[in-house]
Amino acid sequence: AQSVAQPEDQVNVAEGNPLTVKCTYSVSGNPYLFWYVQYPNRGLQFLLKYITGDNLVKGSYGFEAEFNKSQTSFHLKKPSALVSDSALYFCAVRGFREFSGGYNKLIFGAGTRLAVHP
Amino acid sequence: GAGVSQSPRYKVAKRGQDVALRCDPISGHVSLFWYQQALGQGPEFLTYFQNEAQLDKSGLPSDRFFAERPEGSVSTLKIQRTQQEDSAVYLCASSLGGGVRNQPQHFGDGTRLSIL
Secondary structure (H helix, E strand, C coil): CCEEECCCCEEEEECCCCEEECCEEECCCCCCEEEEEECCCCCEEEEEEECCCCCEEECHHHCEEEEECCCCEEEEEECCCCHHHCEEEEEEEEEECCCCCCCEEEEECCCEEEEEEC | CCCCEEECCEEEECCCCCEEEEEECCCCCCEEEEEEECCCCCCEEEEEEECCEEEECCCCCCCCEEEECCCCCCEEEEECCCCHHHCEEEEEEEECCCCCCCCCCEECCCEEEEEC
16 A cells, blocks of 8 residues: 655744755555645645656645655755745655556645744 | 635534535535534545546435535535534645546635534
8 A cells, every 4th residue: 555654743944945845655566656735724836746757756836756666755855945845745646556557646644833033 | 816616615414414615616626525624623524526427426425415516616514404513624726637646636725513
């Protein structure tokens, strides 16, 4: 069964410093991985995805994620954090179901709250 | 903007009442998903539609939960005889393709349901 773990409930970082939000996964078959961000009282916004190819994936708002197959990790990174990056971040893995060609049923981690301090 | 729209944004109901939550997906999106997000948790899958067909309802927690998408666009999630444990944010998401596996899901802002 597919699952995702986000080991940190909260990450604190100073503005301008690099940030990392950790994610590890467990899948059968090839992993399809996603990062979403959630601001208060809002839905989830797509940041980036890993399907295949380069291990470093670039996404929206300057975020990127590094896929590491040997460590089964997909950590979210940003070289220089902004206060406006403060939000809840979710890692997700595709839970594939073979119905009519399949679809992206997402399995989410519990989320990591990122706090960027001025 | 033509994003996913959910209504109402907030719903308060007394235990035992029935509620109906609406989702307007992005126009032309074939796939529609419902998720339940409990406080402090990640979203959990409830059900999936491809056009009007409900292809997966394995995440619905009980037979009190019912979802439909009769014309392949707007969807309604209905909860009968609500209980306090139904209190959560209900998120709707849509994606363009039906069988394409890699397209991101676009989420609405959710309906926050509180059962008193």
